[in-house]
Amino acid sequence: MQDISAIIAGCKNWNRSSQEALYRQFFGYAMAICLRYANNKEEAIEILNDGFLKIFHHIDSYDTSRPFKSWLSKIMANTAIDHLRSRKKIVFTEDITQVYELGMPDEYAISKLTCEEILQLVQHLPPAYRTVFNLYVLEGFQHQEISNMLGISEGTSKSNLFKAKRILKEKIEAITSMNISGPGSIGAAQPS
Template sequence: MLAKIIKGCRKRRRESQKELYEKFYAYGMSITLRYADSREQGVEILNDAFMKVFENIKSYDQSRPFKPWLRRIIINTAINHYHKYKKGAVHDSFELHENSIGQKEAITCSLSYQEIIEMVQQLSPAYRTVFNLYVIEGFSHREIANMLDIAEGTSKSNLSKAKKNLQEIVKKNLSYNRKQNG
C-alpha cells in the first residue's frame, strides 16, 4: 500500500500526495509540536516538511523504512524553522529563578501527552530545540551544536536551563492543579 502511494508521489499525483499526507499527518504533528510554539506553527513546519518530502521523494530508497526518512526531514525542517525565526530572539531573557524543588524531592504525577507538549512549548525556542534534539531525538551536544550553528557549551547550557525551566513549569502546573482540585 505505502509503496503504491510513494510510486504515485514520484509521479507527482495529487491524490497520492494527499494520501501520504493524511497517512502520516498525526505522526508528523507528534514531532513538530515538540519544536513549535503553537499548534499553528507545528502545522506550518509539517506542511513545509511535506513539501520537501514531495520534492525529494525520488531520492527515497524504498528498500529502507519510510518513517525514519520522513522523521529526519521533519526534524531538519523544524531546525530550519528555528534558524529562520531565531534572529529576533537570539538573546533569550526567559530565565526562571533557580529551581526551588529539592534535588531529592520526587514529583510523581500522570500528565497527558497534550499537557507535556504544552509545557515544552512554553520553553524558549532555543531551549525547546536543544531539549528535543538531545532528550527526544538522542543527538549529542556536538551534533546539536553543528545543526544549530552554536557552540557545544551553549547546547549544554541550553539543555540545563531547559530542564530547570521545565521543572519550574511542572511545579507551577501541579500547584495550580492542587488549588483547582483542592
C-alpha cells in the same frame, strides 16, 4: 490504508492522489513532531506543510531500505529548525564547558499531567531551549550532532538542554504542587 511502497512510488511520479495519501497517512505523526517545535498549532501546520513540500521534492533521495518514518521525522525536525532560524527565534545562550545533570521531576508528578499539558510546557520554552530539548530528548540526537545541525558548540547545546530541563522541572513541580495543595484540576493551572 495503502501500501507505503506503492504510495512512495506514486509520489516519485508526482501523482497527486499518492501525495494526498502520504499526507493523510502521516499527518498525525508529522504534526506531533512539528507541535514540539512550534509556539502554537498554526505555526506547527505551517512547518508541517513546508516539510511535506520538501518530502515531495526530495522523495527520490529516500532510501527504501530504511524506515520511512525516520526519514520523515528528520525532514520535519530540520524544517522546524529552518523555520525558527528564518524568523530569528533561536537565540542560544552562552557556551558552558561543564553542565551538571539535572534530575527531572519524579514519575508521580509527571504522571499527574496529560500529554497535552506536557506538550504545552515544552511549547512555552524559549525557542532555543525547546529546539535542543526536542532534538536531544525526543529525536535522540547527540550533542555533537545537534551542534552541527544548529551551528553551535557542543557546550552551548548542553547548556540549552540543562536550562530547558530546569525550566520544565520547575514548571511541572509548580503545577503538580498547586493541584495537590489547592483546589481545581491540573488543567486549570496555566504554564507561564
